[in-house]
Every structure is written in C-alpha cells, then in structure tokens.
Amino acid sequence: MLYSIDCWMTTNKLLMREGLDTNWDSIPLKGGTSMRLTLVGTGYVGLVAAVCFAKLGHDVIAVDREPVIRGLLENKSKVWEPHLEPELADVMAKGRLRFETSIVKSAADADSLMIAVGTPTRPDGQTELGHIHEVLAQLMQSGTCPPLVIIKSTVPVGTCDELEASLLAAGLHTEVAFNPEFLRQGSALHDFTAPDRIVLGCKTSQAETMLRELYEGIEAPIHVCDRRSAELIKYASNAFLAMKISFANMMSDVCEGYGADIRHVMNGVGADRRIGPEFLSAGVGYGGSCFSKDLQALLTTGKLIGSKLPLLEATAKVNDQRIPRMIAKLISLWGNPLGKRLCVLGIAFKPNTNDVRDAPFLTLLAQCERHGIEVQAFDPVVAHVGAKAVKVMDSPYTAAAKADAVLIMTEWPQFAELDWPYLLHLMRQPLVLDGRNLLPDSMISQIVAVDDAVYVPVGRPMECSTSVREERP
Ligand SMILES: NC(=O)c1ccc[n+]([C@@H]2O[C@H](COP(=O)([O-])OP(=O)(O)OC[C@H]3O[C@@H](n4cnc5c(N)ncnc54)[C@H](O)[C@@H]3O)[C@@H](O)[C@H]2O)c1
Structure with a gap:
C-alpha cells in the first residue's frame, strides 16, 4: 500500500491509527x-x-x-x-x-x-x-x-x-x-x-x-506556593523526567551487554508505584525544545550558587551518547558507511507533533553527513526540514527506496502498521534499526522471515533472518 502525505495527514485517520485521544470530547464552552x-x-x-x-x-x-x-x-x-x-x-x-x-x-x-x-x-x-x-x-x-x-x-x-x-x-x-x-x-x-x-x-x-x-x-x-518555589518546580519536573529517560537508556546499554531485554527490565521497575512506568522507554534519547534547554538552565542556576548538580550533568551526557551509539551500531553492521543510504522514519522529536526543535533527528543528520551517509526521511506531519543533507519523501516507502538500512526515530504508531516485508523488498539491504523499540513481536517475526533481514532493537538482542543466522559462527 502506498501512502501520500495527504493521506497520512488526514487528521481523523491519523488519530484513529495512533489510538490517542480518539475519545476526545470537545471542551464544553462555559457560559458568560x-x-x-x-x-x-x-x-x-x-x-x-x-x-x-x-x-x-x-x-x-x-x-x-x-x-x-x-x-x-x-x-x-x-x-x-x-x-x-x-x-x-x-x-x-x-x-x-x-x-x-x-x-x-x-x-x-x-x-x-x-x-x-x-x-x-x-x-x-x-x-x-x-x-x-x-x-x-x-x-x-x-x-x-x-x-x-x-x-x-x-x-x-x-x-x-x-x-x-x-x-x-x-x-x-x-x-x-x-x-x-x-x-x-x-x-x-x-x-x-x-x-x-x-x-x-x-x-x-x-x-x-x-x-x-x-x-x-x-x-x-x-x-x-511562593514564586521562587514555583519556578523551581517547573525545572525540577523536566529535569526529573529527562533523568528517567536517561536512566532507562543507561540500563539499556547494560541489557545489550548481558543479553537482557530493557522492556522487561523497565516494566518490572516501573511497576513499582514509587517509580511509575512513564518515561522509562529506551531509545534514541530525548529531544524537543524543553528538556535539554531546561536541564541546561538548571545546571547554570546551580553553578551560580556553586552547586554542580551532577545528576543533571550525567543525564545530559547519557542523552548525548544515544545518537553516536546508534551510528556506531550502523557502521559496525555496514562496515564502510561512505555512500550508504539511510531511510529515517520520523523527523519530529516525538509523535503527534510537527515540532523538530532539538529533535534527535537533527543530531543524526549532522553525524550522517560527517560519515558520508545519504539520508531519505519521512514523517507523517513534517514535510520540510531546513537542511540540505536530507531528502524528505512523501511516503515511508519512497523513503525506503534503495536504502541500506531503515531507522525508526520517532514512535509514530502508524510505523508499526507498515507493510514491512514490502518496505524491505524496496531496500538495497534489509536492515531495520528500531530506535524506539516500536515494532511488536508479530511484526519483527515478519521482518526476520525476509531473506537476509536483520532487526536491531535498543537494549535487547538483535534478531536475524535464518539465512543470516546460518552464516554466523
Ligand atoms: N513547548 C512545550 O511543550 C512547552 C511546555 C511547557 C513550557 N514551555 C515553555 O513555554 C514557553 C513557550 O514555549 P513554546 O514552545 O510555546 O515557544 P514557541 O517558540 O512555540 O512560541 C513562542 C511565541 O512567542 C512569540 N513571541 C516572542 N516574542 C514576542 C513578543 N515580544 N511579542 C509577541 N510575541 C512574541 C513568538 O513569535 C512565538 O510565536 C517557553 O518558555 C517554554 O520553555 C514549553
């Protein structure tokens, strides 16, 4: 099935697909x-x-x-x-x-x-x-x-x-x-x-x-409360949320090293009511206009009174390593990255927004440019990026044409519903990097059923098609 951008942008369809807020009741208008x-x-x-x-x-x-x-x-x-x-x-x-x-x-x-x-x-x-x-x-x-x-x-x-x-x-x-x-x-x-x-x-x-x-x-x-406390509530809240994400990402590296599954680990951790399940997904890191900015502002606030706030420094450092780590994975699978074509699914920093401010995609793009990797991208609601180093395509399938790998950057739910075997068929090399652990097991089974296909998640063992597995020692 081929999707045009108009089709993807049809709001109702989009909302139905994303399963989010479909039961939205218009806010009742108050009188007077x-x-x-x-x-x-x-x-x-x-x-x-x-x-x-x-x-x-x-x-x-x-x-x-x-x-x-x-x-x-x-x-x-x-x-x-x-x-x-x-x-x-x-x-x-x-x-x-x-x-x-x-x-x-x-x-x-x-x-x-x-x-x-x-x-x-x-x-x-x-x-x-x-x-x-x-x-x-x-x-x-x-x-x-x-x-x-x-x-x-x-x-x-x-x-x-x-x-x-x-x-x-x-x-x-x-x-x-x-x-x-x-x-x-x-x-x-x-x-x-x-x-x-x-x-x-x-x-x-x-x-x-x-x-x-x-x-x-x-x-x-x-x-x-007083104004100063309220001002700090906002920064502390965002810093804490960013810290949770970086914690999950740090643990995902441990999971990769030991063959554990970050999804199980974080489900088990988040089930504790004192911790809570939100913001514990491993992936390509946080982005957007708030987390990095507010973390930096709080760090500066601390510095002005001689406090280093080391938890915040570590949170930013873990986040900064996510894209280089993803690129390193890609290069280890490809060998020489020069001239390779990468299809990126998702440009906005998160699903259901067209905001690309501080999106991990932009960091990825800069690093791809440095390594000579060509990028073709698709996003359901972002049709344009002010950067020369990317071709923004009007469907996930055109973005995948002759690509040497596809990378899921934003967890738009509709990416899980693509015709993945067909998409792999359009590519030069059937390599899928799931930067958000978005795809369900049923879809991963379909992917690895394709000859030579490799599925690389975050924080858990990768899966390969039988033909690739046989080549391994
Ligand atoms: N985006 C979020 O999710 C979010 C969430 C919570 C808090 N915040 C905070 O809210 C604030 C706004 O964030 P945003 O994402 O809406 O920013 P934004 O950049 O989307 O919007 C800011 C708007 O202010 C306008 N503006 C700037 N100076 C102006 C002026 N002198 N006169 C008239 N208009 C002016 C700009 O033209 C722009 O339209 C920031 O402090 C941000 O940290 C953002």
Whole structure:
C-alpha cells in the first residue's frame, strides 16, 4: 500500500491509527465571560492556552508578531496539535478568542496579561529572557499594565521577583505571578484541560484568587506556593523526567551487554508505584525544545550558587551518547558507511507533533553527513526540514527506496502498521534499526522471515533472518 502525505495527514485517520485521544470530547464552552485575558505568544504553549482559556469562558486576546498572527488568520499556523484546529475555529467563531499584534492596545482593558513567549538558552548557558523583557518594556513605555502579569514561559528562579521590581521601578504596581505549564506536545489540549496539577506561584491572595478564577472549570489539584518555589518546580519536573529517560537508556546499554531485554527490565521497575512506568522507554534519547534547554538552565542556576548538580550533568551526557551509539551500531553492521543510504522514519522529536526543535533527528543528520551517509526521511506531519543533507519523501516507502538500512526515530504508531516485508523488498539491504523499540513481536517475526533481514532493537538482542543466522559462527 502506498501512502501520500495527504493521506497520512488526514487528521481523523491519523488519530484513529495512533489510538490517542480518539475519545476526545470537545471542551464544553462555559457560559458568560469571567475574565479579560491578554496572552502574548501564540506558539505551542500560548496557542493551546489561548484556546483552552477561551473555552473556559474567558474573553481572550492572543498577541504575537505580525507574520505569526497573519499565518494564524490565514489558517497557516506553524503549530500542529491533535484537535487544535477545530477547537480554535470554534472559539474564534464564537468571538471568544481574537488575535492582535499590539500588546499595549490588547492589554489596555485586560484583567490580566499572560506571557508565553520563548525562553531559549543563550550560548553562555543562561536563559534568554529578552522576549519577556521586550513585552514588559512596551507596557512600561505606555505607562499602563494590567494588575496581574502571569508568566507562563519557563523562567529561572528569581525571575518573577526581578520582573515585578522593574515594573515597580517604572511606576507600575503590578503583581507578577508564575504559572508553569506542564503540557506535552502531541497531547497538549488534553494535558491543558486535565492536568495532573496546576501550580500557582504568587505573592498575594488577590493574585491567587484571580489565578483560581482563570482555571475554574478544570478539575485538578492546585498547588499554591511562593514564586521562587514555583519556578523551581517547573525545572525540577523536566529535569526529573529527562533523568528517567536517561536512566532507562543507561540500563539499556547494560541489557545489550548481558543479553537482557530493557522492556522487561523497565516494566518490572516501573511497576513499582514509587517509580511509575512513564518515561522509562529506551531509545534514541530525548529531544524537543524543553528538556535539554531546561536541564541546561538548571545546571547554570546551580553553578551560580556553586552547586554542580551532577545528576543533571550525567543525564545530559547519557542523552548525548544515544545518537553516536546508534551510528556506531550502523557502521559496525555496514562496515564502510561512505555512500550508504539511510531511510529515517520520523523527523519530529516525538509523535503527534510537527515540532523538530532539538529533535534527535537533527543530531543524526549532522553525524550522517560527517560519515558520508545519504539520508531519505519521512514523517507523517513534517514535510520540510531546513537542511540540505536530507531528502524528505512523501511516503515511508519512497523513503525506503534503495536504502541500506531503515531507522525508526520517532514512535509514530502508524510505523508499526507498515507493510514491512514490502518496505524491505524496496531496500538495497534489509536492515531495520528500531530506535524506539516500536515494532511488536508479530511484526519483527515478519521482518526476520525476509531473506537476509536483520532487526536491531535498543537494549535487547538483535534478531536475524535464518539465512543470516546460518552464516554466523
Ligand atoms: N513547548 C512545550 O511543550 C512547552 C511546555 C511547557 C513550557 N514551555 C515553555 O513555554 C514557553 C513557550 O514555549 P513554546 O514552545 O510555546 O515557544 P514557541 O517558540 O512555540 O512560541 C513562542 C511565541 O512567542 C512569540 N513571541 C516572542 N516574542 C514576542 C513578543 N515580544 N511579542 C509577541 N510575541 C512574541 C513568538 O513569535 C512565538 O510565536 C517557553 O518558555 C517554554 O520553555 C514549553
């Protein structure tokens, strides 16, 4: 069966295949407007938050730079999230969410202003707060600011105190609260409306009351604390999740050395309620815009007070070794990598998102280029990568044509349903590296039934077709 990208991108089909969120109930629209909220930043966090707050009954104005707002109005948002498009259309049609480019104009009558702009890492390891400062500078210049500014962006400990002090120095008596976001891209709407917890870092009971009003309608435990603790909760949470992934990856190397199976090991470990089963999958490592960035920010935070935070250093180091280890495996199977063609399935850093920021794929691509390996890639929702060293194809089968190996980089569930014997038949060499341990045993049996086929998982013994096995001593 051949798939065109349009076919793969047909949202409903995609959701049915991925088995995720298919029972998504549209968020019920609450009656009456309870708060006028201006939200700056319409990226992966801001756009989802804007839609969800509008659904919760608030009157929301979302602000971003002109080209971003134009893109949104022309239905060409850079953000792809399951269910986002219809929910966005719904709140816009009902007049609950509007888009603007002027922060000052949008904030003039707002009860509160939420900031969800990017906070990337600077080359010196510090967090770039320039986008947040830019927003506040406009308000300071105008001489007006809503009574409550809510920082949604992830910021280093002490930032809210500093921002509030600078507003005060400009004569603006505004409280700055911190309300971290824990959504996962790929299930962002679900996570936003059914979070494990809502953290409110604030100074006064008035701010707490306003924040509680904002989230009214969402059933979740609410943790209220001081701003500095809230700022650290966000970093510590991401660092801990990254640490779990690196722990699983470290153990997968031990499993490979001793012929054990990382899936069994981590199932056994994760069954302990004190540990929990999430984020214990071995693979090509974590990516995305948050984990590496937040780990780095926390490391820098520690350094500023003379603390080294060695667990975090080790977490990053283990993660950094995942792609070189995968390339080393490939080269040991190929011999000379020069001129080989690699088919990569999955470009985004995780399934159900089109986000390629800090994706392991990009690290892989750079290393393939260095070794002279040609890359053909396919992703269900990423049709373009700003790099010359890859050809992005419109189906997994065209990406596999004449390839010397196929590598599963992103655990899109539909990759497990491909016609693998046919895909191997299109390749020059039937070598499958399952970088996410995605394929079920039934599919692996079909793969190794193909002549000369080799299936290489992570953290467990590889499987070969009978003909290859016979050649081995
Ligand atoms: N992406 C996630 O999964 C996630 C999860 C939790 C927290 N966070 C944090 O949330 C923040 C935002 O992340 P994101 O992934 O949504 O970022 P993003 O890059 O997707 O979006 C940021 C948006 O802010 C806009 N922006 C920047 N400066 C602006 C300005 N001065 N005026 C108007 N608009 C401006 C940009 O144009 C962009 O559209 C970051 O601090 C991130 O660490 C992200």
